[in-house]
Amino acid sequence: MRAQTLKTYQWLHTWSGIVAGFALFIAFLAGALTMFEDEIGRWERPQARHVQPSMDDVDRLAAAVLTAHPLAATRFGIVWPSAAMPDPTAYWFERGRWHFAALDRRDASGRGAPSLMPLDTPRLASFVNQLHYALALPPFGTYLMGAVSIAFGFAMLSGLVVHWPRMAKDIFALRPGKNRKRFWQDAHNALGLFALPYYAMVAVTGGFMCLATVIAFAFNIAFGHQFAAALPAMWSPNALAAPAEQARSDSAPLSAAQLLAAARREVPDLEPEWITFVDYGAPKGTAELWGNVPRALGTRGAVTLRLNSGIVTGGQYAGARDANHAVGSAVYGLHFGTYGGLALRCVYFVLGLCGAAMVFTGNLMWLEARRKRHMAVQPLAARNVARATVGVCIGTCVGLAVAFAGARCLPGIGANRVFGIVLAASLVHCAWRAPVLAARDLLIVASVACAGIVLADVALGASDLLESIARHDWALLAIDVAAVAAACVFGYVARIAHVRATRGAATGVWARRTA
Incomplete structure (x- = not known):
């Protein structure tokens, strides 16, 4: 390769790393912690630490939300109780902002009407997640992280071109001593090379998720402003052809256990994560049950049911979804490791810390190279x-x-x-x-x-x-x-x-x- 071309790649690698490095450090460190977001959420709420997961809590929480906030009936969601986070959390949008609440468990007897405990103060677990994907700077922080992901991709590609001859020779070298530049370079190259597939995946999937809105906007212009009308259907779990419209039902909404049983008749392996209620209590109210289906790269999917009858009206899940949902689910699954269990989450956690260390050692190497x-x-x-x-x-x-x-x-x-x-x-x-x-x-x-x-x-x-x-x-x-x-x-x-x-x-x- 010509010396001038190599110099250009080196310049690109250095400054794309320096410019994007600080945001990448924060994103990698916070991203490592998000692998255990549910556990952190349970740790920070003492009342939720030793609660036993119960689907009855979903019904009690839904009743408490509707009693205290009737307007939420239009659309609200509840995070499904699990072993990692057994205390369900409700969320809804009202008066220009999001609200979060859980069951007030200070009454140990559990008697009487359920009441809410507001969780509107930004919680630690959700903040760590925001720090990962948006540097806790919504709404523009998400787009910033998309640009950072692209810069990270350029830094990786140019770094591989520039350092490959040296890395191929000293791939297992880590030489501490007086030559600090060489030591930090060995550490930086080792961290970058051995986890290169992971970093490449993070750069591509992170850029895709953060810039999805920008990509959709560009497609909308390219297709003569007709793309925007198709967006709601693209992201809805009802994008597949649904059965004919069912008759109205004035019966009471089904319980969470009954809705889950109806969904599992359609998708037997569904592991619920959250449920979204739309027009709760209305004759044509629906419930969107979101969760994971094992043994798939893109595990996330959803089943839509009539709230009052349990009749399945649509769905997007592994083995039965369109190309848009298949790609989106695969991208999400790859980025957050949902296709694996605890062992994979631990691997992602370590790789996230290694990514932060790679950024830090890259800066130290830059500084040592310019030391007078x-x-x-x-x-x-x-x-x-x-x-x-x-x-x-x-x-x-x-x-x-x-x-x-x-x-x-x-x-x-x-x-x-x-x-x-x-x-x-x-x-x-x-x-x-x-x-x-x-x-x-x-x-x-x-x-x-x-x-x-x-x-x-x-x-x-x-x-x-x-x-x-x-x-x-x-x-x-x-x-x-x-x-x-x-x-x-x-x-x-x-x-x-x-x-x-x-x-x-x-x-x-x-x-x-x-x-």
Whole structure:
């Protein structure tokens, strides 16, 4: 390959990585946590920790929502109780915003009419999910992450072209020592190469999902503005040809158990995830039962039934859906690993952390390549990238750790607000502090915050922990164990940063004084 062409690829790889890197770090780290979103949701709500999944709770919650909010009858949904999240959650759109609520279980007797416990304060689990797909910046954050996914694809392709000769030679090399640039390059190349298929899949599926609206808009223009009229049918579970319109039924709506039984007569292996009620109580009311069908790449599907009779009127599920739903379901399944079980989720979790580490090591490699060994004052660009790397990457870790602790100590404060304040404070701290000292400080805070997660859980729910042990509820215990492990890792890296600050070279962006 010509030297000029190779130089162009290297420039493309460097700057696409730098520009998209910070957003990618946040998305990868939050994406790793979303693999256990339901478990986090149960962990942050003590009243939901040891509830037994019951379909009766779906009926009780629906009755409570309709009693307190009659307008929600037009359309509202309920997340189906499961082992990972046994306490169902209702959601509906009213007066310009979304509302969320669960059953109020403070009455231990369970007698009397069911009542609601509002969950309108942004919850930790949902916030982590928003952070993954939109950087918690809706609505434009989703489009931003779509652009970042495209930039990530260019970075991967150009990086493979530029570094392939070296990677093919040193594929298993990881050489620590005085040559830090070579060490970070070995780590960056190993993380990028061994998980390359996963990263390529993430870039393609992430870009597709985030930019679906933009793609639809482009198709609408290309097809003379006729495409928009077809969109509702394309995304509806009734897109397949449905039976003839059924007669009106004035009977009472079926229970959740009866609706599930009717849906499973159509799809025997359906594992429900949520149910959407449309025109609840009306003669032609319907229920859309969404869930997963095992042994398929695109597991997600839905069955639509008459709410008052259980008659199936449409559906989209594995083995019986159109091309649009097949592609969309496959893209979603690949991105979130729904086609596998717990083992695959753990693999995705590790790969997500590796993706964040790849971005971090790429920035460190860039900084080491531009280090002026015999200059007391380093280039301004290098200093700013070092500050941004510490502030965004380590600050994100601190923000998430504090948000987890805050979810137990101060549940009334939204997780988005806690994270935003901590991240902003981290960036301000890095703006006036030498990068290596700022990194040490933030790593110490991250270690303390992770330890605080466990301490808060013990102090506020020791009986819950004991009950989790008695029930062998390892999913809840694993969150506290992971927090302890993270506290140890952050503490160890903080010690390394302290040694670098006190005993390292006096020049470079990681010196005690950089300007």
